[in-house]
Amino acid sequence: LGVVLHGTYYVVSHFHYVLRIGAVFGIFCGINLWWTFLxxxxxxxxxxxxxxxxxxxxxxxxxxxYILLVCMVFLVNMLIIPIFTLFGMLFLLMVLC
Structure with missing residues (x-):
């Protein structure tokens, strides 16, 4: 099962659900608890x-x-949009100059 789902949106959704949402709720609970004590x-x-x-x-x-896209392959090059790379290069040139 791990080989089939590796590199799919299932991995991305599981990462976001477990790590991101868990961390946010943990931080909220910690702030709520310790703020009242302090x-x-x-x-x-x-x-x-x-x-x-x-x-x-x-x-x-x-x-x-993301869960609805379970078996869809997640490709990193789908995230690269040419207009953003142009702005990124211009920003890099401004920073370096």
């Missing part, structure tokens, strides 16, 4: 529930489309 200020539960729902739904809507 300052004594407690966030409103309704507000924090709304923030959680917005971030949860937004992250899942963003990365769910």
């Amino acid at each position: 300052t004594g200020f407690i966030y409103d539960k309704i507000f924090m529930s709304m923030v959680f729902l917005v971030v949860f739904v937004g992250a899942n809507l963003t990365f769910f489309l």
Whole structure:
């Protein structure tokens, strides 16, 4: 199964779901917990529930489309758009000069 899915959008979606979303929710939980210990200020539960729902739904809507592309091959050269490479070269010339 690993050989079949290697280099596909499934790997990209799994990476984003596990690492990115997990890290964001971990940071939010850590800030919420330690901020109350350090300052004594407690966030409103309704507000924090709304923030959680917005971030949860937004992250899942963003990365769910990758799961629909499970067996589609992910090619790095699909990310290279000629107009961006032109701007990148111009930016590099401005920085070096």
